[in-house]
Amino acid sequence: MKPTATDKTDKPAHFIRKIIADDVAAGLAEVRTRFPPEPNGYLHIGHAKSICLNFSMAEEFGGKCNLRFDDTNPEKEEDEFIEAIKRDVEWLGFKWDGEVRFASDYFDQLYEWAVYLIKQGKAYVCHLSAEETREYRGTLTEPGKDSPYRNRSVDENLALFEQMRRGELPEGTCVLRAKIDMAAPNINLRDPTMYRIRHATHHQTGDKWKIYPTYDYAHGQSDAIEGITHSICTLEFEDHRPLYEWFLNNLPVPSKPRQYEFARLNLTYTVLSKRKLKQLVDEKYVTGWDDPRMPTLSGLRRRGYTPASIRAFCEMIGVTRSPGMVDIGLLEFAIRDDLDKHAPRAMCVLSPLKVTITNYDENVVEYFTAPLHPQKPEMGTRELPFCREIYIDRKDFREVPEKDFKRLVLGQEVRLRNAYVIRANEVVRDEKGEIVELKCTYDPETRGKNPPDGRKVKGVIHWVSARHCLDVEVRLYDRLFTVEAPEEDKTKSFLEFINPNSLVVLEHCKAEPSLANATPEIRYQFEREGYFCADSKDSKPGQLVFNRTVSLRDSYGK
């Protein structure tokens, strides 16, 4: 088989890779990157892009990648998210260097450095209210003006900051600000907040702190402490880079990391912002963060996506600074490509129609040995029982066929996959006229070979033995939204574009008996239908529930 997405080894030359390669060529001893999520939600496919980038750059250049939780805001963060994030990173197949780190590990050092800046006359305690601060900051087109507290003495600032630290001041009373330039064209430089008062219990540090550093004050210094060489983040932090560098240049930090930005991932027919995903969960549009329709890693995992397919996808989309919208079809290609090569085949009839083979002995059961993979005999085989009564899919039968229909037609023949050729002779209806059964005959000369008289049978359909099959539930998923860009229309909420048919539950589907051993880890191809796996939450032995990961590519009817 030719090499495809999941096992190709050639690396595209994106700009981050080039920057690092140049640094290494120039003598950089060890590359160190980091993946720094805030533990305030679950990871999604957009985070996978960042994870793959950070970990693979470290790996490729013989360096290390840290996992650091950016936990500077105790109000939004939870332990549950920390555990979920660790699980997702590991699931993707990456190993972070050493222990998990937390920005909160550095709160003592960060505090000392804040005192240092105060002593240098480069930070001050400001008593402007949040609203006043906004007014003093100016606008995009007008410069800001200095806070009346900007020129407090070092001693006064020191005393006030100490009071803040001790928790003697209520939330919102004041903040610590860096003294930079209120007229800077870059708003991030207009005396940004470094510390705010929060009388909250922190998931890592408990009640030790009453003041918490902001992202801007904590991030670069945390990178410096960890010896990060390349601090890779998304484009919206581009404007923060001068501030990131300002802190590093004005503090006695142990190293000088450099920040580089790339475009975050946008995917068609979904949303990729934590806020909106949280809303889908909180307002019960989905069953949870791991709902198989969610673009979260836990949702994709439950849906049946493999880590390899997600890594291949991230490799295919590239890394650039131009913000784009990737077609979700590419993600679907990635999982089909992986699963086609690795998934064992099975037969499952989604919409059963009973077929009686009238010339087949009622007391006989035959077993056919079928390969688990048509191109990979080494994967082994499974046994398919065959008897007088079987099920086929209603979609595979027509009394009067449309043009190009090559399945079972009344009066004509079709091949039963891995079994005999049958001919449909009679349709049985119920009192309402609904077709409830087909009476067919089989050709005993067609087991494992074509009809000896040379007649051609064009179609092949799947089937299961009615006496031996399993009754299972199958869940079909479709795109969560009906439009490519649900966030594009600023006059409407993305919720208005939710696809009402994103989940279709099929009960009493008929699966071949070998599927009795299905577990969520085994992804199957249900031949002629798609890729499926047992649901990790709702499937139980004897009561199987399958999720459709993705359908097979289908050129019929296009």
Added chain:
RNA sequence: UGGGGCGUCGCCAAGUGGUAAGGCAGCGGGUUUUGAUCCCGCCAUUCGGAGGUUCGAAUCCUUCCGCCCCAGCCA
């Protein structure tokens, strides 16, 4: 309208002065007991527009246009 970015095929994306890679999608054909897979072929005389420099430009210069991000004591 201040600052920072980005514009190469329907989508993603190489290319950084020498005459437009690749993937996805699409289209045609072949193989096939999955209308799957696989295989073969087609798919940008043109790089947001207009000028200019040059023997030569997607790549350099000028100018215009479009899109994205920033005014949290969020990250």
